[in-house]
Amino acid sequence: MLKGIDLAVAQGELVFIIGPSGSGKSTLLRCCNRLEEPTRGSVAVDGTDITRADVDINRVRQKIGMVFQSFNLYPHMNALGNVTLALRKVQGLARAEAEAKGMSALTRVGLAEKARAYPNELSGGQQQRVAIARALALEPRILLFDEPTSALDPELVGSVLKVMRALRESGMTMVVVSHEMQFARAAADRVVFMDAGVILEQGRPEKIFSHPDHARVGEFVARIASHH
Amino acid sequence: MELQRLAFSFFNGEVASRYWMDIVQGMWVTTYLAAAVVVTGLGAGLALAMARSFQFRPVNLLVVVFADVFRALPPLVVIIVLFFAFPYVNLAMSAFTATWLSLSLVLAAFAEEIFWAGILSVPKGQTEAARSTGMSRLQTLVHVVLPQAVRLTIPPLTNRMIAITKGTALGSVVAVHEIIYYASSGASEAGNPTPLTLGAAAYLVLFLPVVLFSRWVETRFAWKR
Numbered sequence: 001m002l003k004g005i006d007l008a009v010a011q012g013e014l015v016f017i018i019g020p021s022g023s024g025k026s027t028l029l030r031c032c033n034r035l036e037e038p039t040r041g042s043v044a045v046d047g048t049d050i051t052r053a054d055v056d057i058n059r060v061r062q063k064i065g066m067v068f069q070s071f072n073l074y075p076h077m078n079a080l081g082n083v084t085l086a087l088r089k090v091q092g093l094a095r096a097e098a099e100a101k102g103m104s105a106l107t108r109v110g111l112a113e114k115a116r117a118y119p120n121e122l123s124g125g126q127q128q129r130v131a132i133a134r135a136l137a138l139e140p141r142i143l144l145f146d147e148p149t150s151a152l153d154p155e156l157v158g159s160v161l162k163v164m165r166a167l168r169e170s171g172m173t174m175v176v177v178s179h180e181m182q183f184a185r186a187a188a189d190r191v192v193f194m195d196a197g198v199i200l201e202q203g204r205p206e207k208i209f210s211h212p213d214h215a216r217v218g219e220f221v222a223r224i225a226s227h228h
Numbered sequence: 229m230e231l232q233r234l235a236f237s238f239f240n241g242e243v244a245s246r247y248w249m250d251i252v253q254g255m256w257v258t259t260y261l262a263a264a265v266v267v268t269g270l271g272a273g274l275a276l277a278m279a280r281s282f283q284f285r286p287v288n289l290l291v292v293v294f295a296d297v298f299r300a301l302p303p304l305v306v307i308i309v310l311f312f313a314f315p316y317v318n319l320a321m322s323a324f325t326a327t328w329l330s331l332s333l334v335l336a337a338f339a340e341e342i343f344w345a346g347i348l349s350v351p352k353g354q355t356e357a358a359r360s361t362g363m364s365r366l367q368t369l370v371h372v373v374l375p376q377a378v379r380l381t382i383p384p385l386t387n388r389m390i391a392i393t394k395g396t397a398l399g400s401v402v403a404v405h406e407i408i409y410y411a412s413s414g415a416s417e418a419g420n421p422t423p424l425t426l427g428a429a430a431y432l433v434l435f436l437p438v439v440l441f442s443r444w445v446e447t448r449f450a451w452k453r
Contacts, residue, residue: 085363085371
């Protein structure tokens with residue numbers, strides 16, 4: 001699936017990964033927290049090789065937040081419950097302390113007033129922001145976004161991107177698989193183009209979107225642009 | 229029509245007045261036995277489904293073999309084997325224990341399959357989301373997957389529970405003093421089947437509320453997402 005990927009993400013950097021479906025973008029992202037197990041090679045986060053057998057993956061994952069295309073909120077818990085579950089069960093915080101942290105995470109995504117709402121009472125955009133808050137509450141060092149806006153109605157995309165922009169400004173390290181090119185132009189430090197399991201080209205967004213070295217990249221970018 | 233003879237045979241007030249106390253006694257035993265079966269059967273079924281969800285091959289295989297065997301065997305056969313055959317290997321048990329254990333095993337087998345289907349019905353993304361926040365497999369199962377799975381399993385589980393707990397009547401074969409035991413021994417003693425009518429009434433009194441409860445539960449837990 002992935003072949004000879006060598007990618008380093010600096011602290012505070014926002015890296016965008018684009019590429020045709022089946023190119024391995026999501027797989028690469030999911031290798032970063034071992035939702036997908038790489039058969040060979042290593043993944044280092046914060047100086048630790050997380051693929052080593054003696055690594056406590058549950059501990060490492062708290063430092064690596066992940067946001068999914070389909071939100072994956074827990075339907076049987078309200079927004080605050082979603083955000084505080086790991087704080088209470090993994091970090092062992094008392095309910096009051098977890099809820100204080102949870103509320104501050106929900107405030108960061110602009111949904112403090114929806115704390116008691118259940119996922120089915122929230123719009124797609126709101127659900128995705130709760131999912132971001134769920135990752136943020138654990139105070140991760142890095143956030144992984146797997147097509148965070150692909151399942152959203154177009155008019156709801158902006159609210160999620162706004163939150164992502166604010167995170168970027170606060171210095172969060174982020175790796176984003178997405179085709180939101182306008183957002184990438186405005187916010188990404190680097191765009192990585194993947195095809196057939198390899199990184200074909202990477203560079204500043206203006207470069208990749210306007211004068212890529214590979215014709216393949218140019219074609220792809222043009223096709224995506226025509227869809228938006 | 230021979231309504232008078234029907235009434236004399238099945239609704240005989242004189243016979244009923246002699247045997248109703250026995251039937252009430254049997255109701256206690258039936259209730260107690262059924263409750264014990266539900267607790268151990270559902271508990272074991274849930275534990276087996278949880279064990280199976282860890283995807284460890286040898287364990288999976290054992291669970292599947294157990295579930296298939298005990299879903300296939302008639303509970304009566306299991307009771308007879310436990311009560312009459314086990315003493316030969318120095319594992320004698322009371323009639324009550326044999327009936328309780330047999331029905332628990334059978335209920336556990338069915339409950340395991342139902343819980344397992346419920347666990348499978350929870351989208352994979354739920355597990356991935358939970359694991360990505362650092363929750364362990366067990367924590368994910370307990371706090372994220374099972375609460376969603378159980379909601380789906382409640383209607384089939386209540387149905388199965390009713391079916392199996394009615395099987396407490398099979399205990400009469402090994403002389404557990406439950407409803408049918410008193411009803412049939414009363415009937416042969418009196419030479420009149422009225423005690424069996426009383427027994428039927430006792431089952432309605434015990435199980436109708438449970439059936440009605442299951443109806444309520446089904447509407448209560450119907451899709452509300």
